[in-house]
Amino acid sequence: MAATTVGRSFLVQPCSFIGNGKHIHRSSFGFSAKPPSGHPRTVVRAQERPTWLPGLDPPPYLNGTLAGDYGFDPLGLGEDPESLRWYVQAELVHCRFAMAGVAGILVTDLLRVTGISNLPVWYEAGAMKFRFANTTTLFLVQMILMGFVETKRYMDYIKPGSQAEDGIFFGLEAAFEGLEPGYPGGPILNPLGLAKDIKNAHDWKLKEIKNGRLAMMAMLGFFVQASVTHVGPIDNLVEHLSNPWHKTIVQTLANSTS
Template identity: 70%
Template sequence: MAVAIGRGFPFQPCSVFKSKSIGKASLGLCGTESWPQPAGAETTRRCSRTRVAAQQEQRPTWLPGLDPPPYLDGTLAGDFGFDPLGLGEDPESLRWYVQAELVHARFAMIGVAGILFTDLLRITGLSKVPVWFEAGAVKYEFANTETLFLVQLLLMGFVETKRYMDFVSPGSQAKEGSFFGLEASFAGLEPGYPGGPLLNPLGLAKDIKSAHDWKLKEIKNGRLAMVAMLGIFVQASVTHVGPIDNLVEHLSNPWHRTIIQTLSSSSS
């Protein structure tokens, strides 16, 4: 009965059954005032099961009423029980997917911000930067394409190697001598969350173990950015212009310049 009540109400039954107002004739299983009184160990176990049931009932999921998989217990930031393919059943794979999603989310946030900013510069005439999907074909005067590619390959390879080594052996890249004596500038908080004055200049989430809210905000914005990036890819493929161009065109005639008219005209 305690479990059933825990699923139906937001409060925890253990605390309710401890109230003297319930009376000894009630069927409470957890409180010291209830009657009959179970054994101490059994009382603790029943209270724990009741609390777990109540917490699971209150936990938000991506689909209301859905029971999340047992390996997604809500401890991860942004865990809403979404894993229809069962990719996270293996704990080691789940660790890797968490880090992969975090990196992709950050790249997506940077990409969306860069595309929108350069599009605004181009639309307003402040700069003659190319549209984002043509930027890679531009020839820069300060270096040729081969040089830029090699520099990017070396820099990205170095950063990704360091990140992978820290994933395999958490904290190894913060040891003295592991980064030319600059370890304090990149003081790692935990895998996937570097810190220090360079990567955390505002000093946010210094205690990463209790920074669940910051992690949740970041992954939510990152997931939104990944969806936005997918939308930018699709609209560029269909309309062959940037996102700000599409927005300006839509605002010029909101009732007739919509995604429906755009898709229908492109397919005809």
């Protein structure tokens, strides 16, 4: 038998009676108690669910079924089921953009600092002029391509599986066949064949969302770092390693405000 309350799952163990003619109740906590006459007795043992703040009761709509659900919603944004469904997809997309952005910033900054390539610091890359196309052309191409992808993603969100139907994408539907909203598949978007059974891929989803949240925090750090130091993250790392005890975030922030 099982009982559940908000934020905690309970295992209910049936009582056991032992003794010579006397009914003695032995609970899972190690003490004995006489059960009420005429009524069987059960013992409830609490098993805490991991939450973002230990001991906190998560809201009832965050029941632990979502990947990376630790009961964090202080503003109550997910109370409406449809809003929660949308926020899950929005977080997933932001996580992926952040992971791609962090990787791009670190790789290009490393190439720049080591002198392998003459690249601008990441926050000035958008102002660069390229010989193969002007800025307006690049902007329009980006808007068209990203608009197309985001439109397809939204249509699949509205009607799951609709974008895998024949004739939707020039006969290439099988190459982009989605596993479920937010998790595209096929040989192009899932070349390694990971998590083919997306319904039972909770571990893969959890790893992705954890790395994505870490990447979003890293991007926030890059923004603040660039605003305060006016250099890239690799430059900051090299400066810190040159004098670890005196070149820290504390000294940097103190010097920037003085």
